[in-house]
Amino acid sequence: MAKILIPYGTSEGQTARIADYISDVLQAHGHQADTLDLKHADHDLPDGYDAVMVGASVHAGKHEGYVADFVRRNLPALQNLPAALFSVSLSAHGDPEDAEKYVAEFEDGTGWRPDKVAMFGGALLYTQYGFLKRILMKRIVSSQGSPDTDTGRDYIYTEWDGVRRFAEEFLVYMERNPGPVS
Ligand SMILES: Cc1cc2nc3c(=O)[nH]c(=O)nc-3n(C[C@H](O)[C@H](O)[C@H](O)COP(=O)(O)O)c2cc1C
Structure with missing residues (x-):
């Protein structure tokens, strides 16, 4: 059993619902999965996790600044573990090029290159x-x-089957690419 953290940012709640759904999928596969709402707190990545799936939503062309802060503060840990980003926006539903641009800007702004990236339609x-x-x-x-x-x-607009597939594909990746044993 792996221990997976799902830290996320949300403004209207859709990314929180997606984080909960991912957590349910991971638990159904026998893993421990904990969600963590990053809002208004200077969180450090807790010790003891085997993998991380970070979630953030887009408003006015940007992901939450506090998620970017979290990623920058915990960059070495995120680079050491299997780690994914899921980005939630309206563009992911209607304008994938814009959705990709938001992710590219998030990656450039944080210096983080997640192992796996998903873009989910929001609400x-x-x-x-x-x-x-x-x-x-x-x-x-x-x-x-x-x-x-x-x-x-x-x-x-969230396609829940796509969310489930992404979570399951990440599990396969995690099992093939475990981080350092702590
Ligand atoms: C004020 C506001 C601004 C938004 N700006 C964008 C945007 O620039 N690009 C985009 O693709 N989606 C935009 N959205 C859509 C959100 O990304 C979408 O509603 C998403 O589900 C929000 O997720 P959350 O509830 O987890 O915050 C915006 C939504 C709101 C309410």
């Missing part, structure tokens, strides 16, 4: 946004030519 949670955010998001979405402008409902 448009109109019913949970405040008034201004709802109007802003509707305007952005409609300017991109998307029909998903009914602010009386939410739109979830």
Whole structure:
């Protein structure tokens, strides 16, 4: 049994849901998987983990700054262990080139080259946004030519089968490329 940490950043909760889902998949394969909400805390990577899957979401073209800080602070540990990044955005659903650009900028800004990267579609949670955010998001979405402008409902773009496959592929990678024995 391996011990896997899933530290993540989230603003509206979708990345937290994806982190929980990944944790369930890893546990179903007999591993210990712990999620860690990085928000508002200067976390160091705890000792004793065999692998790490970092999650972050995109707002205004950037992943959460506190996730980038976490990665920079723990770079040697992340480079020593099997480690993955999953990036959550609307672009991952509709505009993969933009989604890849966000990841490339995150990698350049942190100096981290994750062993595995996934880009997952996020969610448009109109019913949970405040008034201004709802109007802003509707305007952005409609300017991109998307029909998903009914602010009386939410739109979830996360493909859960893809999330499960990524978690399982990472397990295979981890088993073939174990980090140093502590
Ligand atoms: C104010 C705001 C700005 C956003 N900016 C972007 C963006 O620049 N590019 C993008 O692809 N998605 C953008 N999104 C979509 C989010 O990445 C998506 O809603 C994701 O599910 C958020 O994940 P979280 O709930 O874990 O924070 C934005 C969403 C909001 C609410």
